[in-house]
Amino acid sequence: MKRIGFIGLGTMGLPMARNLMQAGYPLNVYNRTAEKAKPLAELGARVASSPADAAKDADVVFTMLTADAAVEQVILGSNGVATGARHGTLVVDCSTVSPRTSQRIAAELAKLGIEMLDAPVTGSEPQAEQRQLTFMVGGKKEQFERCRPLFDAMGKAAFYMGPSGAGSYTKLANNAMAAINLVALAEAIVMAAKSGIDPNLFLQVVAGGGARSGMAEAKGPKVIARDFRPHFMTELMHKDLKLAKNLADELGLPTPALSVAKEMLQAAIAEGFGKEDLCAVVKCYERWAGVTVGG
């Protein structure tokens, strides 16, 4: 069985790596905060001393990190993946980053004979744990096919979207849409609650009609239960929206709804909800309305 490197064992990376191990792949794991590797070490993973060490003897190396700079550093920096990987190794970055970053790293790796896919995912912690992620993948089609069994071990679907960067383009548009849908839920459920409507009933009405959304399904009950524990942190979604807005600016495309969603998540961060689940944005509207939804 091929050996896999996995770098970045946070909320998403840890369950993803665990699922690869449970599918039988031997793993080299690396995380900046080493103790996060412990649960995987207990399952038999080799704990690497650096990204380069994680890439050593690995056929495929995954990275799942929180920002462009970290991805660039871990792959191309000193003791990075590129210094440990061999010719033909495949680097698969599952982080949400700018398409330009994906393309630049892929181009640098290509000079060294190292392959690269940008393969961000939809789904948050529960989907990562239950192998229900969806991968959207950019790069060479044959590398996508090479990686498909690994995607299958971690998710329910993997889509080949096009050349290098296409996974990242797709992810940013997807997350812009998700965040706007979240703000739609927040505005509507607070408006309903302020009007005296039972928010549980409101969610039932919404679920049966054209206003239904994944965000209403996943976050509506969480808001009513006042459960803001993070499946996907406000500050991480805000980072994605900044990338999406940069992309829109680069494309010359006005995106007023995306801008509103980005600013509302910024407001949630300013209110102190940055480390809470992104559905905490509803608390900004509740504060304005002087009502609490459910609870």
Next chain:
Amino acid sequence: MKRIGFIGLGTMGLPMARNLMQAGYPLNVYNRTAEKAKPLAELGARVASSPADAAKDADVVFTMLTADAAVEQVILGSNGVATGARHGTLVVDCSTVSPRTSQRIAAELAKLGIEMLDAPVTGSEPQAEQRQLTFMVGGKKEQFERCRPLFDAMGKAAFYMGPSGAGSYTKLANNAMAAINLVALAEAIVMAAKSGIDPNLFLQVVAGGGARSGMAEAKGPKVIARDFRPHFMTELMHKDLKLAKNLADELGLPTPALSVAKEMLQAAIAEGFGKEDLCAVVKCYERWAGVTVGG
């Protein structure tokens, strides 16, 4: 079998009235443009000469009209429902109107011993035809129960939301949410298309994750097929968004995403898409981006 009055035989009213007839209820029908009553006359409906005449000998009178002023005129105006209805008649307004209008009409009718429910629906033409509407109902609980068999003849669900106006409050919040989700789809799919992503693939990715929405399901394929025939006209949704924004203003609740959705539908109307399906808003973004999604 109780006789039913039905006033307003437009895109929604006509199939709703037809479903009542097919459930066996004898109908009095009225429409300002009389020829729209023809298909129902052929099925045996009595064509009334005025709203008052439609209410005569009717146990329940439905109204399905496009704006507050029309509802007020048809129910309370000269030759209106109120002048033809008897003590104990139930008026059920399925139009999307301001909650204040619903409450004011209900109060006027109560003085005459006439009952009233505000019972707007979610779903557009296809749902009306296939008895898949959802009713959200405000008024007295016992009148809701009295009307339930009729809701069942036209829809898949009916929710009792609370006292007079509660149906209209729910509807405006629901439509605000739907419209914001639509604009989310429009921004994201045009951003993806401009980035070189296949919009069909993009919709598949979206459908499997947190960004999914009823709007993406219903309108995404319509946009790609360049089918802008109206299930729900841009100008009617825009009217609903004006009502929703008025409600938010009355509640003192800032709703920036609702404002953006309202302005984008206004832009679609300004571009000449007012009588097209509301998904025509995507054409505003396409124009800005210089791309066409699908087609």
